[in-house]
Amino acid sequence: MTDQPQLKRSISLPLLVAYGVGTMVGGGFYALLGRMAGHAGMHVPVSIIVAAVIALLTALSFSELASRLPYSAGESRYVDEAFGKKWLSMLVGWGVIATGVVSAATLSRAFVNFWQDLFPATATAVGVIVLVIVLTGIAIRGILESVLIAGLITIIEVGGLIWVLVSNFKAFGTLADRLPELTPAFTWNEWSGIFIAAFLAFYAFIGFEDMVNEAEEVTNPRRTLPRGILVALLITTVLYVVVGLLAVLAVTPQELRDSKTPLAILVSDQGELARVMMVVISMLAGVNGALVQIVMSSRVAYGMSKQGMGPRVFGSVHPKFRTPVTATLLMSTIVLVLALWLPLESLARMTSAIMLVNFTLVNAALARLKIRRVEAPDGSVQFPIAVPVLGALLCAAFLGIQLFAPPG
Numbered sequence: 143m144t145d146q147p148q149l150k151r152s153i154s155l156p157l158l159v160a161y162g163v164g165t166m167v168g169g170g171f172y173a174l175l176g177r178m179a180g181h182a183g184m185h186v187p188v189s190i191i192v193a194a195v196i197a198l199l200t201a202l203s204f205s206e207l208a209s210r211l212p213y214s215a216g217e218s219r220y221v222d223e224a225f226g227k228k229w230l231s232m233l234v235g236w237g238v239i240a241t242g243v244v245s246a247a248t249l250s251r252a253f254v255n256f257w258q259d260l261f262p263a264t265a266t267a268v269g270v271i272v273l274v275i276v277l278t279g280i281a282i283r284g285i286l287e288s289v290l291i292a293g294l295i296t297i298i299e300v301g302g303l304i305w306v307l308v309s310n311f312k313a314f315g316t317l318a319d320r321l322p323e324l325t326p327a328f329t330w331n332e333w334s335g336i337f338i339a340a341f342l343a344f345y346a347f348i349g350f351e352d353m354v355n356e357a358e359e360v361t362n363p364r365r366t367l368p369r370g371i372l373v374a375l376l377i378t379t380v381l382y383v384v385v386g387l388l389a390v391l392a393v394t395p396q397e398l399r400d401s402k403t404p405l406a407i408l409v410s411d412q413g414e415l416a417r418v419m420m421v422v423i424s425m426l427a428g429v430n431g432a433l434v435q436i437v438m439s440s441r442v443a444y445g446m447s448k449q450g451m452g453p454r455v456f457g458s459v460h461p462k463f464r465t466p467v468t469a470t471l472l473m474s475t476i477v478l479v480l481a482l483w484l485p486l487e488s489l490a491r492m493t494s495a496i497m498l499v500n501f502t503l504v505n506a507a508l509a510r511l512k513i514r515r516v517e518a519p520d521g522s523v524q525f526p527i528a529v530p531v532l533g534a535l536l537c538a539a540f541l542g543i544q545l546f547a548p549p550g
Contacts, residue, residue, distance in 0.1 A: 189337075
């Protein structure tokens with residue numbers, strides 16, 4: 143094993159932030175904004191804030207754990223260190239992998255939906271197959287290439303959201319008069335819809351946890367990972383809340399719900415070319431997110447193999463590209479199968495459910511390490527024990543609400 147090629151440390155803080163923002167500000171938000179509006183109506187911003195609060199608490203826990211234990215397959219390592227139960231660590235690790243492949247399938251399907259908005263005659267299966275093959279080749283070619291491509295597309299997709307903000311900024315002028323419409327009543331019927339939309343919005347925040355799985359390819363990970371996670375989440379939250387608010391002020395929730403590319407509606411008054419450009423940006427967002435998820439899931443499989451929690455073949459690294467080629471090929475195959483067989487919203491809800499289970503366990507792991515007074519390495523960031531305890535409780539409660547809340 144000493145002769146086995148090692149992963150290359152080439153990701154700096156700016157690249158890590160771009161990687162994280164690119165994972166979160168991706169096809170999930172571009173594709174699911176309309177579906178969120180279908181459940182929450184004018185209360186889409188409230189749903190986004192609910193999801194952001196839960197994501198923030200868990201991100202703080204991830205930041206401390208990544209600083210304590212900067213390794214690939216981070217989640218399974220965290221749970222193993224806290225509970226010492228190999229079966230539980232393996233469950234979490236494979237849960238993370240499941241999230242990655244299901245999320246990549248979600249975004250691949252979203253990409254094809256966006257494409258069909260321009261070319262309705264395109265067969266879904268053909269679009270999915272071509273996309274997954276191209277993304278697999280990029281992921282195998284190298285981590286630096288993957289992250290640089292993700293960073294470039296991130297600039298474009300964030301630019302798309304800024305374009306929406308500038309184009310609809312005048313809608314803020316109606317905010318004071320329409321504030322009653324944006325404020326939900328304290329009724330279960332109204333909040334059930336908000337919570338279901340928040341469940342979809344939570345999917346759009348997924349991505350900060352992916353960043354810890356690049357730990358062995360990040361420079362100075364004990365300092366870089368916590369900073370990168372929190373900066374990326376802050377940027378994403380601000381963009382989502384402001385764009386979500388402007389969207390429901392500028393057009394009706396019904397218009398958003400009925401569109402395959404909801405953000406394109408918000409620039410359509412500038413002409414057909416503007417609408418087409420926003421559809422293209424939405425497509426790139428889907429590509430970016432799917433690429434990052436394929437990279438992440440293959441790294442988790444690689445890390446689990448190194449820890450003896452998965453097949454040894456997943457630990458093989460390509461001698462030239464220095465990427466986990468076998469793990470990447472298998473993850474991409476699973477992505478392809480899921481994207482061909484399951485619809486978009488079902489994939490998104492499945493991803494959120496799996497992640498909430500994992501997040502509950504990761505928060506509990508940090509709480510247990512603190513209760514046991516396990517000493518953190520020098521230079522590690524640390525937060526009060528209330529952070530992981532509250533994070534675990536909120537994740538578990540949010541998952542439970544989704545099991546019992548009827549559609550709003």
